[in-house]
Amino acid sequence: MTDAHKLKIALVGCGGIAQAHWKGIQAHSPRIHVTAVVDTDAQRADAMAEQTGATPFTSLADALAQGDFAAVDILLPHALHEEAATLAFAAGKHVVLEKPMAHTLESAQRILTAAKKAGTVFMVAEQAQYWPDARAVRELIESGTIGEIITARAFFGGPVRPGSGGPRPWRYDLAMAGGGITMDGGAHWIRPLRMWLGEIEEVVAVTGRPLVEMDGESLARSILRFRSGVVAVLDTLTAGVAMGPGEEFRVTGTLGEILVEKGRGGRVLLFDSENPGGKVISGQKDEGRAAAFGYELNDFAGAVLDGTALEASPEYSLGELRTAFAIYRSAESRQWEKVWE
Ligand SMILES: NC(=O)c1ccc[n+]([C@@H]2O[C@H](COP(=O)([O-])OP(=O)(O)OC[C@H]3O[C@@H](n4cnc5c(N)ncnc54)[C@H](O)[C@@H]3O)[C@@H](O)[C@H]2O)c1
Structure with a gap:
């Protein structure tokens, strides 16, 4: 070229x-x-x-x-x-x-x-829009494989990479970061939930600061109510300690369940009547999630060079930030807080 x-x-x-x-x-x-x-x-x-x-x-x-x-x-x-x-x-x-x-x-x-x-x-x-596992889950849901969605659970946890910038990492400084783990890495877990379940209406949450060096929250346990009425759970946690395995996402429907494993670049498993022991839908092919950075920039290049529509508009991409701030408001108010008002 x-x-x-x-x-x-x-x-x-x-x-x-x-x-x-x-x-x-x-x-x-x-x-x-x-x-x-x-x-x-x-x-x-x-x-x-x-x-x-x-x-x-x-x-x-x-x-x-x-x-x-x-x-x-x-x-x-x-x-x-x-x-x-x-x-x-x-x-x-x-x-x-x-x-x-x-x-x-x-x-x-x-x-x-x-x-x-x-x-x-x-x-x-927001590279989660292009994660191969997030897309595979969306296809399964859209094709009706697990029936009507009953509920979902997402867990984002692990070490925070503090980043550079002077004696104190900027991520630990609320004035520079704007919040803690939920608006930062947690955004990549909120996006797939929105891709699969639609828009989030309101949230109720509790936050904490187990990582004392960080001003913002390093723990949030949140319940998200979607416009569809579906309720999901989002957990974000970094405690500065080693953490064990578990799933990153679990989506339960009337016909089965989809699981996205943690620590394997997003291996997707389907559990249904034909596969009660679980079937691997997508594995660790290629670079897995790392490739998503290239896919997102390709999307951007197409929008500039060909005038194609972006997969996610900037207005849509405000959704993760709005969700995080609703979680922070709820932790203060101890009430359900709307995401978009
Ligand atoms: N999508 C993801 O998975 C992901 C992962 C990590 C970070 N991020 C995001 O990327 C952004 C940067 O995070 P990072 O971890 O790379 O931070 P970083 O601290 O590693 O890098 C920031 C760089 O910006 C430079 N810099 C600071 N002020 C500048 C200025 N005024 N002009 C030019 N350069 C300046 C610093 O010297 C540093 O090299 C943040 O928005 C963060 O949330 C996204």
């Missing part, structure tokens, strides 16, 4: 998730060409430039003024999303922005307004 048919992009923030995006681009996004890399830490920018062959910058403003790209991929701590996205939109760039959209709902709303004004493509990178 000639460069003229490619989407030139700048990676903004060269930390942990930038590596996953770069690997995804190399493996699954042949239409993306990384031409600029930006990090306020010059060493990180230079190292990423060496890896990618792109031009390094130490500020987005410099990259926008001097770089050659049509889109930016924002991979920054949450409280920095708005400033970077707004700058990029003002420069007429297309924007793909790592989840969560922002550290507050007000900030997310301002980003959406800036995107509308720019009229360019805007996508929130």
Whole structure:
């Protein structure tokens, strides 16, 4: 493919998730060409430039003024999303922005307004939308394999990767992160539930802070009531300790149950009358969930280059953040809290 048919992009923030995006681009996004890399830490920018062959910058403003790209991929701590996205939109760039959209709902709303004004493509990178296991479960549900959904259970747990940024990791700082584990990694567990069960109406939750170093919650036990009336349970937990195996998702229907295993890149099992001992629906083929970063960026490239619709609009992608904030409100109020009002 000639460069003229490619989407030139700048990676903004060269930390942990930038590596996953770069690997995804190399493996699954042949239409993306990384031409600029930006990090306020010059060493990180230079190292990423060496890896990618792109031009390094130490500020987005410099990259926008001097770089050659049509889109930016924002991979920054949450409280920095708005400033970077707004700058990029003002420069007429297309924007793909790592989840969560922002550290507050007000900030997310301002980003959406800036995107509308720019009229360019805007996508929130929520790779769970493209997880092979989440798609396999959706197909099973849509084909009626487990009948009517009765209930579901999701568990997200494990170590938090603190990230970089000074003596105290930014993820531990509420002002920078905006919340704890539920709005961060928990988002990847909320998205599949929404893909399978529809929109969440209201939540009731209790939160805690077993990981005392982190300002935000490191434990949340939540009940989610969907618009369909189905009720599901979402658990998020990081306690800074080793954790044992278990399932990540369990969806129970009138004809059987689907299980997504933990720690196997999302192995999907079906239990029904024909398979009472369980049947493996999808295994650990290819790269499993890691490939999803490439698929999501490919979706973004298609939207920019071909005008195709994104799998999930930015307005839809606000759902994980709205759910997390409803969980936080419920933990305070001890009441059911609406997600979208
Ligand atoms: N989708 C996922 O599975 C996943 C996983 C991890 C992180 N994330 C998201 O990715 C984003 C970044 O997280 P991370 O773990 O990569 O963080 P990180 O701390 O590893 O990397 C952030 C980078 O941004 C740089 N930076 C800070 N301020 C900057 C600025 N103003 N301009 C340019 N560079 C700046 C830092 O020097 C650092 O290199 C967050 O939104 C986070 O929630 C998503």
